[in-house]
Amino acid sequence: MGHFLTNQQIASLVEAIQSAENHSTGEIRVHIDSNTQDHYAKTAFEIFKELRMDKTTDRNAVLFHVNFEQKYLTIIGDVGIHEKVHQTFWDHLHDYITSEFAKGNYYQALKSAILETGLELKKHFPVEGENPNQLPNEITFS
Template sequence: MMSNFLTNQQIASLVEAIQSAEDHSTGEIRVHIDSHTDDHHAKTAFEVFKELRMDKTTDRNAVLFHVNFEKKYLTIIGDIGIHEKVQQSFWDHLHDYITAEFAKGNYYKALKSAVLETGLELKKYFPVEGENPNQLPNEITFS
């Protein structure tokens, strides 16, 4: 699926960033690009979070970046396990950074940086001990 805001190459690179961010942690990161929702963005983001089974990880440490570029809308959802560790200030910082970069048209840079930064936090609080099965696919999803 093509996005008007990201090239296919950038989408592929984001998937690699997700894989890299998840390498040293049991956490899971997903990016969902929504081009249909007009309102109730947070509600839609939570529905997507559940549809993608992100609330089913072993350590409850999945993170979703739910983006609607057309509406300039971003919701970040961290499941209870990671949220308890990083607190709201971490999500607020990420949200402010991403939206500031989006305003400059730096869609790819913003998402990639946020994914990698999230990976560092996941690694800090949920390091891999032994096997690290990928609990969720790393692909970017669209609606």
Template sequence: MNHFLTNTEMASLVEAIKLAEDHSSGEIRVHIDSTGLDNFAKKAFSIFQSLEMHNTKERNAVLFYVNFEQHYLTIIGDEGIHKKVKQSFWDTLHDEITAEFAKENYHNGLKEAIMKTGFELKKYFPFEGENINELPNDLSFS
């Protein structure tokens, strides 16, 4: 299904998500799409909804939606985090990821973006004590 990330790299991304979410109420998901659809923006928003990312208490979930075959990436930050980091953060992050993807550094591009997102989540949505994981950390696929 996925020829761009090894099983080890996918497991590493799950660990990066856990680490990035530590000490924050924020949630991060990565969705890898292998379909040949042409309306990826609509599909990404649909995936965001179906993963119930809009249902977090502080509306601070972030989805990295990737279709490697079609060279498509979008980042959706729910309204809580988007209000804090502004569009320029997402644009810069998108540029950094696509620059790594252009060098076929798929794992590193995503991992660095996950960690940078986690830093912002910790800055704006710090959490101490028992942190309830509102969403699974695993990767999703279509």
């Protein structure tokens, strides 16, 4: 991961994901891609499917697909969450993260975005009863 995130920051982002998912049935993943040179959105959708993020019960998984070297970010919200928050939410989040990335605030930008997404998920998909973790919280890399 080099100079973008330390191991400690990666561990802290995993904790942020756990805490963001705490009161919602939604699932959040972060995928850090160091290989893709173009067709980012297409790659992000492939990873979304590979990680089985389109298989959640409420179709409310969110993927942050990041390529630090290329300063690229794709956010994919599955149909369930997308219907609730609409494009303006994603646009706002995307603008915030990319402007922070430009300043070198990689960790803080991702952490804030994860927690903000968690609040939206909690608002629209609150937990009733059991809340099994449908997807692992780890950060994936390619």
